[in-house]
Amino acid sequence: MSDHYDVAVVGGGLLGCLTAWMAARDGARVLLVDKDQVNQHASGQNAGSLHFQLEYRMVESGEEAARVAAEAMPLHLDAAAMWARMEDEIGEPFGVRxxxxxxxxxxxxxxxxxxxxxxxxxxxxxxxxxxxxxxxxxxxxxxxxxxxxxxxxxxEGKADARIAAPAVARAAVAAGATVRTRSQLVGAHRVPAGWDLSLQETSATGEEGTHTVRAAAVVLAAGVWTTELGRVFDADLPTxxxxxxxxxxxxxxxxxxxxxxxxxxxxxxxxxxxxxxxxxxxxxxxxxxxxxxxxxxxxxxxxxxxxxxxxxxxxxxxxxxxxxxxxxxxxxxxxxxAPDQLPLVGAVKGAPGVFVATGGSAFTLGPSFARVLTALISGHSSDVDLAPYDPARFAERSA
Ligand SMILES: Cc1cc2nc3c(=O)[nH]c(=O)nc-3n(C[C@H](O)[C@H](O)[C@H](O)COP(=O)(O)OP(=O)(O)OC[C@H]3O[C@@H](n4cnc5c(N)ncnc54)[C@H](O)[C@@H]3O)c2cc1C
Missing domain, CATH: 3.30.9.10 (D-Amino Acid Oxidase, subunit A, domain 2)
Structure with missing residues (x-):
């Protein structure tokens, strides 16, 4: 075992970078891994809208669907306030207006x-x-x-999706986080101190190898790969x-x-x-x-x-x-x-110390998701009621 961390963040999109930055700023030893490069997927491909009103997709199915979607409004309000000060806190501009x-x-x-x-x-x-x-x-x-x-x-407004996550990743590194790209989480084994994580890595010269790290807590910030990544922890995370x-x-x-x-x-x-x-x-x-x-x-x-x-x-x-x-x-x-248009945010059932966030406008809501995740990994409860976004809610409903 070569490396020990307080938290391993899986995914170098905006959400993973924000979580790594916040946790490192709080003094945690943080590892951020991405199987590709930082900002290569949704966080770098999106429209950069900061929308805090309910979107069309949330209201097109009628008033009841809109009422359910509105349950995420505390996360919207939190994110609106955080975007307003984020460039100052990160220390460089990325087009927030x-x-x-x-x-x-x-x-x-x-x-x-x-x-x-x-x-x-x-x-x-x-x-x-x-x-x-x-x-x-x-x-x-x-x-x-x-x-x-x-x-x-x-x-409401916008940010530049092409440069936001890389700026946050730089801030995370400046705060002490370690970032490993071309490093894919492929296995996880529960140990008393947390999780041993197997990372399949490709070097700049194309050589492949496996690296194992230990982390007390793990954050899944894997966007469209969330369901697949959940299986590594025997968890059902429907998206x-x-x-x-x-x-x-x-x-x-x-x-x-x-x-x-x-x-x-x-x-x-x-x-x-x-x-x-x-x-x-x-x-x-x-x-x-x-x-x-x-x-x-x-x-x-x-x-x-x-x-x-x-x-x-x-x-x-x-x-x-x-x-x-x-x-x-x-x-x-x-x-x-998620099937009900609300995000998945919270602890992963059956996998102690593992937390997840994804779903919907995770660019707009990235800051509030990251803030909640940072509180949870450090053992605090969230000041936002997470019950509507419980990742286990679909399994519980079908049971
Ligand atoms: C066309 C489009 C337009 C959009 N417009 C908006 C918008 O205007 N406003 C808005 O709020 N949202 C928008 N969204 C949604 C938004 O882009 C996403 O919700 C958000 O970017 C997700 O960020 P993320 O960090 O969770 O995921 P991602 O940016 O997808 O990052 C996940 C990362 O995880 C890595 N990963 C996955 N599995 C592993 C593994 N096993 N090991 C290591 N790394 C792994 C991937 O390589 C990837 O880099 C849009 C989406 C699209 C597609």
């Missing part, structure tokens, strides 16, 4: 949904209000005249994988200061600090699978032309000026949600 987010509506049904949603969100403490068309003429004149109302949340489409335009003088989402369509867009417009919102791509149907996350997933076109149509319908701006690139990213 909380200049407000609009969820727009085009018809009476959508306006009714926005009003219901705003009331629900306010009941959980989120600052959100419904603007009518005359207010939108002042606040967001770039919106199509077809938009009749919007919910405005002043806390639903999604392959999603993103498109970026060429640069255009800044005219969209807000994060824009739609109350009746899959659309989320924003203008980045580099002046491109990032368009997404949940349009599907083709998730590659092995012959037996198992998702093959390490393969290249495929764009679906109809999704790119549908996403572009929704964007132009909402902001007509986008019609004149060329799209320059589309890509596929993969991510997870």
């Amino acid at each position: 909380q200049t407000g987010g609009l969820m727009v509506a085009e018809n009476a049904d959508q306006v009714g949904m926005l009003e219901f949603k705003a009331e629900l969100e306010r009941s959980w403490g989120l600052d959100v209000r419904t603007l009518d068309r005359s207010e939108l003429d002042v606040v967001a004149p770039y919106l199509s005249p077809a938009i009749v109302a919007a919910n405005l949340s002043p806390l 639903v994988p999604l392959a999603l489409t993103m498109t970026v335009t060429s640069k255009v003088p800044r005219f969209i200061p807000h994060l824009v989402q739609h109350a009746g369509a899959r659309l989320s867009l924003k203008q980045s600090l580099d002046s491109t417009v990032l368009i997404g919102g949940g349009w599907p791509a083709r998730l590659m699978r092995d012959a037996d149907g198992t998702p093959a996350f390490d393969r290249k997933h495929q764009l679906i032309p109809q999704s790119i076109a549908g996403n572009a149509r929704a964007a132009v319908k909402t902001i007509p000026a986008l019609d004149r701006i060329p799209a320059v690139r589309s890509w596929v990213g993969t991510t997870t949600v």
